[in-house]
Amino acid sequence: MPNTIKIALHGKVFNDEVKPHIKRVVDVLISSKAELIVSELFAEKFNTAFPEYANFDIFTQLSESDEVHYLISLGGDGTLLEAVNYVGALETPILGINTGRLGFLATTPKDKIDKALSDLLNKNYKVDSRALIHLETDSNVFEKKPFALNEFAILKTDSSSMITVHTYVDGEYLNSYWADGLIVATPTGSTGYSLSCGGPIILPHSNNFVITPVSAHNLNVRPLIVSDQSVISFKIEGRSNKFLVSLDSKSHSVDSSIKLSVRKADFKAKLITFDQLNYFDTLRQKLNWGLDLRN
Structure with a gap:
C-alpha cells in the first residue's frame, strides 16, 4: 500500500449520533498515512465538529491535478449523487458509507467501516461502473x-x-x-x-x-x-x-x-463494492422483498 494515497471526503450535515462514525473514518485513514482533502460543502460542519483536523485542504471540484485516488461519500444516496458531480469525467472510484437512511447506492453500513476501509486501502474491492x-x-x-x-x-x-x-x-x-x-x-x-x-x-x-x-x-x-x-x-x-x-x-x-x-x-460513475453484498442483496434489503409476518 503506497504511503502517498490521497482520498477526498464529502458529506453533509451530520448529527451527534453519526459524528463518532465519521471520526472513525478519519482516524483510520490518518493512521494509514493517507492524505485527506475535504469538500467545501462538508468543510464548515466538519471543521467545527473536528477542530483537530481543521488543517485539511478543501476542494470545490476535483481535477486531475488533485491526484485523488478515491472519494469517500459519508451520508446517504443523495450525498453519493453529489460525490459523482465532484468526480465527473475523472471517474475516480467512490466509496459510499451509509450514515443516512436508505443507502441504495451508499451500501457500506456504519458497523462495517473498519472492514471497508481495510479492504479499500488494500485494494480488496470491485469497481461497479454505472452509466x-x-x-x-x-x-x-x-x-x-x-x-x-x-x-x-x-x-x-x-x-x-x-x-x-x-x-x-x-x-x-x-x-x-x-x-x-x-x-x-x-x-x-x-x-x-x-x-x-x-x-x-x-x-x-x-x-x-x-x-x-x-x-x-x-x-x-x-x-x-x-x-x-x-x-x-x-x-x-x-x-x-x-x-x-x-x-x-x-x-x-x-x-x-x-x-x-x-x-x-x-x-461512467465508478462505485466501489465488496464481496459481502451484491445488487440482488441490496434489492431485497432496501425494498423489503420477502418481508412478511408469515415468514
Whole structure:
C-alpha cells in the first residue's frame, strides 16, 4: 500500500449520533498515512465538529491535478449523487458509507467501516461502473455538470397546471405526454424517482433508459424502456411558460424555447463494492422483498 494515497471526503450535515462514525473514518485513514482533502460543502460542519483536523485542504471540484485516488461519500444516496458531480469525467472510484437512511447506492453500513476501509486501502474491492445520462441544451443550463447518475426530469412548476412534453427518440416522434412531468432514468435511477412513478426496475448493466411519465393524464400511458444508445429529445408546452428541468438533485427553471435532449454520457460513475453484498442483496434489503409476518 503506497504511503502517498490521497482520498477526498464529502458529506453533509451530520448529527451527534453519526459524528463518532465519521471520526472513525478519519482516524483510520490518518493512521494509514493517507492524505485527506475535504469538500467545501462538508468543510464548515466538519471543521467545527473536528477542530483537530481543521488543517485539511478543501476542494470545490476535483481535477486531475488533485491526484485523488478515491472519494469517500459519508451520508446517504443523495450525498453519493453529489460525490459523482465532484468526480465527473475523472471517474475516480467512490466509496459510499451509509450514515443516512436508505443507502441504495451508499451500501457500506456504519458497523462495517473498519472492514471497508481495510479492504479499500488494500485494494480488496470491485469497481461497479454505472452509466450516466448527459443533457444537451442550447443554453448551457447546468454549465460544466450536465450529467446525472439517476435521472433527468422535466417537471411543471409548483403552481402550474400539467404540461405537455413532446418526446422523440432518435428524431422519430414517440408521444406527447400530458402529465406533471417526464423522467428519463438510468438503470441506477430506475430504483429512485422513476420507481415511485410506476417505472420498472432495470438491472445496472442493462444498457437501457426508462422513460416514465409523472402523474400522466392518460392512464393508458406506461413507462417505456429504450436503448441507451438512443438520443431522446423534447419540446415542452404548457399554460405557464416556465418549467423545471433536473439532473438528480440539480434543478433549473427554463422556458419553452429551450432545446433539450439526453443521451448516455461518455464517462461512467465508478462505485466501489465488496464481496459481502451484491445488487440482488441490496434489492431485497432496501425494498423489503420477502418481508412478511408469515415468514
